[in-house]
Amino acid sequence: MSEHLTERTTNICGVDVRVTSYPVGQRFSCRVDNIDPGTIIGRGMGDTRDQAEHAALQSAQTKLELMDSQAALRRSVAELKQG
Amino acid sequence: MADYAHPETLVTTEWVAAHLNDDNVVIAEVDVDTYSFEEGHVPGAIGWDWSTQLCDTQQRDILSKDAFEALMGDAGISNDTTIVLYGDNNNWFAAWAFWQMKIYGHQDVRLMDGGRRKWLAEGRDLTLDDAQPQKTTYAAKAADESLRGRLMDVMGNVEQKNIFLVDVRSPAEYTGEILAPPGLPETCQRGGHVPLASNIPWGQVCKDDGTFKSYDDLKALYAAQGVTNDKPVVAYCRIGERSSHSWFVLKYLLGFDDVKNYDGSWTEWGNLVGAPIER
Numbered sequence: 191m192s193e194h195l196t197e198r199t200t201n202i203c204g205v206d207v208r209v210t211s212y213p214v215g216q217r218f219s220c221r222v223d224n225i226d227p228g229t230i231i232g233r234g235m236g237d238t239r240d241q242a243e244h245a246a247l248q249s250a251q252t253k254l255e256l257m258d259s260q261a262a263l264r265r266s267v268a269e270l271k272q273g
Numbered sequence: 274m275a276d277y278a279h280p281e282t283l284v285t286t287e288w289v290a291a292h293l294n295d296d297n298v299v300i301a302e303v304d305v306d307t308y309s310f311e312e313g314h315v316p317g318a319i320g321w322d323w324s325t326q327l328c329d330t331q332q333r334d335i336l337s338k339d340a341f342e343a344l345m346g347d348a349g350i351s352n353d354t355t356i357v358l359y360g361d362n363n364n365w366f367a368a369w370a371f372w373q374m375k376i377y378g379h380q381d382v383r384l385m386d387g388g389r390r391k392w393l394a395e396g397r398d399l400t401l402d403d404a405q406p407q408k409t410t411y412a413a414k415a416a417d418e419s420l421r422g423r424l425m426d427v428m429g430n431v432e433q434k435n436i437f438l439v440d441v442r443s444p445a446e447y448t449g450e451i452l453a454p455p456g457l458p459e460t461c462q463r464g465g466h467v468p469l470a471s472n473i474p475w476g477q478v479c480k481d482d483g484t485f486k487s488y489d490d491l492k493a494l495y496a497a498q499g500v501t502n503d504k505p506v507v508a509y510c511r512i513g514e515r516s517s518h519s520w521f522v523l524k525y526l527l528g529f530d531d532v533k534n535y536d537g538s539w540t541e542w543g544n545l546v547g548a549p550i551e552r
Contacts, residue, residue: 205455212317212393214313221309224455225441228362230306231456241336244526253456 196239199225202247203254207231209247211239218245275488278528282371282521283386283485284394285403292357293317299350299406302389303327303360303367309530313399314394315359319348319406323366323514327373333520335421335536341377342411349406352380359385359392363479367520371497372534376421377534378414384521387483420520422535427542430505431469437499437506440466441475441519442539446511449552452543453511460511461543465550467509470499475515478522491527509538 195212210229211220214235220242222232231253234245277283289347292298293316300318310320321327326344329336336344350356356379360367364384374382385392393399410551411477430436445451449464466472477494480486486494500506506523513536520534 195390196398210390213396214399219312224457226391226474227365227454227510229454229456229481235312250456253466257456 201245202251203258205254207250208241211243212248218242221244222250274490277488277526282383282525284383284459285386286397289357289385289392290317290397296353297353298355298357299348299509300357300359300385301348301370302360303370305366306361309361309389311401315389316394316400316402317404318359319404321348321370321466323369327366327370333537335376335416338377338413338416341373344412345379345411345413346409347406349409350411352412353407354381356382357385358382359388360465361389363390363476363483363518364388365475365518365547366514368521369514371489371521372420372517376416377417378417386485390483401448413468418472419531420524420533422509422533422537424535424537424541425543426533427467427507427509427535428548430507431467434469435502435504437504438467438470439495439498439500439506439516439519439523440470440472441508441510441516442466442472443474444472445537447472449550456491457511460540463543463550465543465552466539467542468549468551470551471500471507473498473500474520475510478519485522487528488526491522495523495527502527504531507535509535511543512536512537513538 197210199208207222208225208226209222211218218236218239220234221230223230229267232250234242236242284455300315301321302318303321304310305323307322313356358367358370371382431438440447447466452461453465508519513520517534522530523529
């Protein structure tokens with residue numbers, strides 16, 4: 191890590207993710223990825239690092255919740271078919 | 274401390290910064306998510322989209338020879354150009370591009386050690402400017418299939434124990450606990466790994482700053498799982514890009530004689546009727 195690029199891990203929707211933020215021009219960019227393999231789940235930009243990270247984490251949470259909902263729906267359909 | 278088998282295949286961020294304007298150097302950022310390139314990239318770099326420019330978009334395959342030649346020519350790359358590849362996430366898709374360039378016989382191709390992440394961490398310049406390469410003609414060699422693992426390479430040799438098979442996915446994918454990493458579509462019917470495969474996750478070859486570990490550390494990493502240069506090695510993952518990174522390490526940093534990247538990987542094996550699976 192450096193003063194330019196910062197990295198930390200956290201958990202969203204039960205998934206461990208990595209939050210990486212860095213300056214791009216006068217603003218900050220942030221990416222949230224799934225650590226291994228590092229696929230980007232959410233992105234955000236902001237005037238401050240905190241704003242960029244907040245936006246990226248929101249984006250990642252929305253995506254993971256949507257995928258969770260889709261998985262739950264598939265399970266429900268499968269159960270209905272069995273019933 | 275021993276040196277890498279092919280140290281000329283790596284360049285530092287310092288080297289890249291000093292050679293940005295060299296006439297015979299083309300720098301290419303390789304991404305699966307091109308937003309990274311679009312928000313700012315190494316000055317003078319061209320951007321390649323792995324999904325649409327480094328893969329056959331009709332059938333699941335690498336580029337045809339003709340398509341590869343067109344890609345290179347459009348990028349202003351000739352046969353004697355020094356190509357420097359980089360990308361995010363430890364150069365994972367840049368390694369795929371490296372592998373494909375070697376399949377088609379490009380002589381001088383290198384990875385920027387540490388990739389985009391190290392460039393950003395060092396606070397180096399980024400640009401939004403698009404490079405304007407002068408198109409040229411490129412003549413690729415016939416594809417070197419010895420670098421590429423096919424289903425039959427794995428199917429036929431694993432049972433005979435003629436090869437070392439390295440699964441570079443996460444432990445949770447390897448054991449079948451998950452079918453795909455979080456946030457990715459599942460795209461396989463079954464979880465687990467190819468019988469007899471060792472699990473050496475690809476990320477273990479890099480240090481915290483994204484640069485490759487030393488020769489001695491890499492050798493010990495693979496030797497700890499019994500993987501040595503005594504037999505051919507086949508690396509695989511989910512779709513073949515993490516394993517191309519490990520392929521690069523085994524072949525070019527450790528100098529193993531016979532290393533293949535099985536790009537069909539788990540999305541092929543895990544969907545194959547009748548293919549044996551271990552968990």
